[in-house]
Amino acid sequence: MTTVRSGRVLVVGGYGAVGATVTSTLADWFPGRVVVGGRDEVRAQQLGGVRVDVTDPADFRRVLTGLGGVVAVVMCVEAPDAGIARICLERGVHLLDIGATRRLLDGLADLHDVAVGSGATAVLSVGVAPGLTNLLARRAHEAVGGAERIDLTVLLGAGERHGADAVRWTVEHLAEPTTAGPLRTMLPGYGTRTAYPFPFSDQHTLSRTLGVGQVTTRLCLDSRPLTTGLFALRRAARRSAVRRALTGLFTRIHVGRDGFGVRADAHRGDLHAAYALTGQAQSRVTGLVAAHVARELLTGSLPLGVHHIDQLPALASLPESLAEHGVVLHRLDGEPTR
């Protein structure tokens, strides 16, 4: 078990759409201990932080050594591979990653023994999707006594100013082949929506962590026409010119509102259980989730090694902790019928 830690927390991407909330929340909770990192030296230094580039492991190592006394790194930008995580975990520095790419998370999970050996903890699948979706999926799974199938639905507000990296990530994954079909689902406050399979990492993680054979995550936007338009371009988005155009469009144009919703449905024979969470501004809520997890890393007793959020009982009540930030938890069915 880990112990109470003093020392600094490096928030990489700490002035981005997600990172800014992580930085401000952690700075409130741990005054004087938070250091912001990013590639823009001027911007980072204005915030008392450091220039750092996660595509350059040697640079990252230098920064970590130069800062000294860093006990935890919060990754609010995706590194190209597990190299940065390895540098942290080999030194016994705790890690939290908000990444949503399956390949990256698989690489990080392979560092479990490294983390145990150095006395470090890493938490993966932190955010809204992955993150809150994982936690709702576990609840629904347990409510039916072990699901055979889980369907996850993510609704994002097209009116939110999503961060540049998040927009790029979403557009880059649009053309990825999927096997499942679309699903019509009710999301509280949004009515019934058609959501389309999307390669968020949670579905792959959960099939392992919960042992469920069939887990599918689907995405829709709060605007029905934009959802239809986006997924109609799926094939065309194989072309990089189309992806560039879409990224530009979604970065500049904000139609609709900034609300989001996630829903998890677990099925086992005739049994069905479903939970949903709704709130405003997924970037801010992703940052709040990350800040809560970082606080648990710094003050709690999370087990050593690399874990996804849904594997850590200490974080199971995170949805309830977000109520004070306007995030509403919905139990959509009564007790599952037997």
Ligand SMILES: NC(=O)c1ccc[n+]([C@@H]2O[C@H](COP(=O)([O-])OP(=O)(O)OC[C@H]3O[C@@H](n4cnc5c(N)ncnc54)[C@H](OP(=O)(O)O)[C@@H]3O)[C@@H](O)[C@H]2O)c1
């Ligand atoms: N789990 C979830 O639910 C969830 C939700 C939202 C987003 N995300 C993921 O979180 C990431 C960030 O999203 P965002 O919306 O916050 O994007 P963003 O606003 O573009 O923020 C990215 C931040 O990272 C910095 N950065 C970019 N490349 C870097 C590099 N090579 N080295 C160091 N810093 C770098 C950026 O600053 P500079 O450009 O100045 O370096 C910026 O501060 C994305 O990968 C997204 O997919 C996950």
